[in-house]
Amino acid sequence: MPEASQTMVRAQLEEERGRLQEQLRELGHGPDANLTFDGGFADTSQVTAERGEMEALAVSLTERLSDVHEALKKLDTGEYGRCEGCGKPIAPARLEAMPGARLCMACASKSR
Numbered sequence: 001m002p003e004a005s006q007t008m009v010r011a012q013l014e015e016e017r018g019r020l021q022e023q024l025r026e027l028g029h030g031p032d033a034n035l036t037f038d039g040g041f042a043d044t045s046q047v048t049a050e051r052g053e054m055e056a057l058a059v060s061l062t063e064r065l066s067d068v069h070e071a072l073k074k075l076d077t078g079e080y081g082r083c084e085g086c087g088k089p090i091a092p093a094r095l096e097a098m099p100g101a102r103l104c105m106a107c108a109s110k111s112r
Contacts, residue, residue, distance in 0.1 A: 091105065
């Protein structure tokens with residue numbers, strides 16, 4: 001990968017990492033977690049449902065953050081853009097849409 005492209009990809013990944021970390025902080029996850037719900041709220045089932053939704057969102061964001069961290073490591077080792085499933089190059093359009101993609105489209109569709 002040309003150095004200019006690598007620099008651009010790194011900037012995209014670092015920007016995505018910052019966005020994901022901020023979203024997780026807003027949800028109350030991370031080192032300074034402070035996720036709280038009103039204990040006096042009359043409908044505890046609503047609180048439970050909201051907590052479940054927030055936890056599911058946090059899991060999704062954490063997985064995406066992990067993908068971004070892994071992509072940054074791969075940039076450093078020269079393995080960025082290679083599918084973890086089959087070892088073939090990931091299509092540039094997929095990497096443009098999802099810079100942290102670990103799998104090519106074929107392998108991603110098999111893993112669903």
